[in-house]
Amino acid sequence: MTHYAMVIDLNTCVGCNACMAACAMENQTPVWKGSWRTYVHEKEIGVAEQVRRRFFPRLCNHCDNPPCLTVCPTGATYKRADGIVLIDPDRCMGCRACAMACPYDARYEVTYGDIKIGKEFYGELQRTSPSMDKCSFCAHRLDKGMKPACVETCVGSARQFGDLDNPSDPVTQLVASGVAQPLMPHLGTRPNVYYIDDMKRKG
Amino acid sequence: MDTMTYTTQSIWTWWIAMYLFFGGLGAATLSISFLTDMYCRPHRKLVLWGALSGVAMLAISSAVLFGHLLHHVAVIYVLNPLVLFYQPHAWIAWGTQFILWMMVWGMLYALPYMRETPWFMRMPLVGALLQTKFVAWLSGCCLKRRRIVGWLATVNGIGTAVYTGLLIQSFPAVALWHNPGVPLLFTVSAFSTAFAYLLLLLNVFIPDENDQDIRHRYERMDVILIATELVILFSFFNYTLSGSESGYRSAKLLWNDMGWLVGFIGFGLIVPFFLELKGVIKGWSGRMPTVAAALLVLMGGYMLRHYFMYAGVYAYPW
Numbered sequence: 237m238t239h240y241a242m243v244i245d246l247n248t249c250v251g252c253n254a255c256m257a258a259c260a261m262e263n264q265t266p267v268w269k270g271s272w273r274t275y276v277h278e279k280e281i282g283v284a285e286q287v288r289r290r291f292f293p294r295l296c297n298h299c300d301n302p303p304c305l306t307v308c309p310t311g312a313t314y315k316r317a318d319g320i321v322l323i324d325p326d327r328c329m330g331c332r333a334c335a336m337a338c339p340y341d342a343r344y345e346v347t348y349g350d351i352k353i354g355k356e357f358y359g360e361l362q363r364t365s366p367s368m369d370k371c372s373f374c375a376h377r378l379d380k381g382m383k384p385a386c387v388e389t390c391v392g393s394a395r396q397f398g399d400l401d402n403p404s405d406p407v408t409q410l411v412a413s414g415v416a417q418p419l420m421p422h423l424g425t426r427p428n429v430y431y432i433d434d435m436k437r438k439g
Numbered sequence: 440m441d442t443m444t445y446t447t448q449s450i451w452t453w454w455i456a457m458y459l460f461f462g463g464l465g466a467a468t469l470s471i472s473f474l475t476d477m478y479c480r481p482h483r484k485l486v487l488w489g490a491l492s493g494v495a496m497l498a499i500s501s502a503v504l505f506g507h508l509l510h511h512v513a514v515i516y517v518l519n520p521l522v523l524f525y526q527p528h529a530w531i532a533w534g535t536q537f538i539l540w541m542m543v544w545g546m547l548y549a550l551p552y553m554r555e556t557p558w559f560m561r562m563p564l565v566g567a568l569l570q571t572k573f574v575a576w577l578s579g580c581c582l583k584r585r586r587i588v589g590w591l592a593t594v595n596g597i598g599t600a601v602y603t604g605l606l607i608q609s610f611p612a613v614a615l616w617h618n619p620g621v622p623l624l625f626t627v628s629a630f631s632t633a634f635a636y637l638l639l640l641l642n643v644f645i646p647d648e649n650d651q652d653i654r655h656r657y658e659r660m661d662v663i664l665i666a667t668e669l670v671i672l673f674s675f676f677n678y679t680l681s682g683s684e685s686g687y688r689s690a691k692l693l694w695n696d697m698g699w700l701v702g703f704i705g706f707g708l709i710v711p712f713f714l715e716l717k718g719v720i721k722g723w724s725g726r727m728p729t730v731a732a733a734l735l736v737l738m739g740g741y742m743l744r745h746y747f748m749y750a751g752v753y754a755y756p757w
Contacts, residue, residue, distance in 0.1 A: 277757045279757065281442050303609070303610070307528075307529055307609050307610075308526065308529055309517045309522065309529040309530075309531035309532040310517050310526070311516065312513070325510075327513055327516055328510060329510050329511070329513035330508045330510045330513070331504070331531060332451065332509075333529075333606075333609075335450050336448065336451055336610045338612070339753070339754075339755075346509070347509055348509075365512075366509040366510045367509060419756050420612075423611050423612065424611070
């Protein structure tokens with residue numbers, strides 16, 4: 237059985253935002269209102285000579301115990317056998333409970349207005365109904381044997397994608413070594429996106 | 440990963456506070472008025488006012504949520520009762536079914552009383568509908584199985600009141616919401632506001648000297664519920680002060696806000712508590728203090744939910 241996961245190395249992310257652009261074009265996200273499936277958060281940390289910039293790529297964590305799925309009243313949010321959490325836009329009524337439940341701020345709304353703008357912005361829009369939206373790990377690309385668009389385009393190879401059920405996969409080994417850690421594991425969400433902390437590598 | 444961002448949300452705001460307030464109030468109003476009618480004494484006016492205003496509140500509550508949906512047609516999936524089989528873990532699914540069935544059983548419970556009331560029978564369309572053979576037969580069935588219908592409505596009413604808290608509790612990232620106290624607090628508040636609303640009805644809209652015992656009982660229950668709510672709120676204060684940064688920031692937002700402290704705790708709970716306590720112990724010469732207390736409790740009921748939605752703090756690790 238496949239169990240997809242992503243490892244993001246904060247030491248090698250240079251904040252070029254190519255992942256955001258690739259994802260937006262691939263998945264036709266409503267970028268005109270600042271909504272992205274993946275987003276590189278920028279923050280300055282430290283003071284005086286110690287100040288440095290940190291880039292923090294974010295996306296849906298495709299949790300094994302996703303709170304967005306348990307609160308979804310219509311069953312629009314569902315989980316595939318390979319661990320990917322998806323949304324059926326036709327089934328989603330847009331109550332936004334999933335966005336409230338997500339501890340990773342991974343969900344945004346697509347309105348009727350966004351569909352109208354999207355048709356002009358992207359020329360042809362795959363989506364026909366409004367709904368909540370989020371990263372799908374590019375499930376449509378994975379099904380064709382390709383990597384997610386953000387992984388494919390990452391210039392610093394900060395994003396690695398793999399199968400946790402394959403012991404020889406570099407992603408599995410990074411996770412097993414403990415170098416890559418999930419975000420907020422105490423919440424019990426069991427995320428499948430892991431981060432290599434830049435502080436640990438420093439010095 | 441030493442940087443954290445703490446922020447409140449702007450997704451579920453005043454309109455969800457309205458949904459939770461009217462949902463809880465309407466549900467508890469129906470339940471209390473039916474229980475009074477079944478176990479205290481038959482009370483046509485109380486049931487009619489309680490059922491119709493309760494259903495109206497639930498309709499307002501549902502309309503507010505429906506109006507804010509992104510994709511209105513897809514609501515059909517949650518209206519289907521089978522939703523409880525394929526999404527049993529989603530509280531909105533339960534809540535929708537509770538609200539829906541409470542409205543149905545609530546109207547059925549009130550139906551025999553509606554047929555006994557000349558005002559309804561004279562109403563255009565409604566009167567004609569009430570006189571049809573099918574409605575007459577349905578009314579007869581409800582009269583025969585009065586307690587069953589009443590309890591079906593009551594159970595759905597209690598379910599709705601509890602659901603309003605469970606819904607907020609299901610969001611794990613916010614310490615203020617994700618704890619077992621929330622369903623308890625919202626249920627107590629729903630029943631407290633419903634007693635206040637029914638006191639308002641019995642004192643202003645359907646005053647009757649023979650109902651003094653019901654008014655007294657309601658006032659006594661409300662005093663107990665307000666006291667319980669104050670205890671729960673104190674435990675919330677204690678809980679949020681330490682244990683998590685999210686909770687601590689929520690505590691700072693709430694307890695440094697004059698609207699919460701003076702508006703809700705002061706005028707929404709403590710002032711009506713003492714007004715009703717005096718009414719219970721010594722009684723008032725007029726109705727105004729009881730009416731004022733009821734209005735304050737209702738105001739406090741909305742404020743609780745409003746502040747709760749705005750004070751939930753998310754902790755993001757970036």
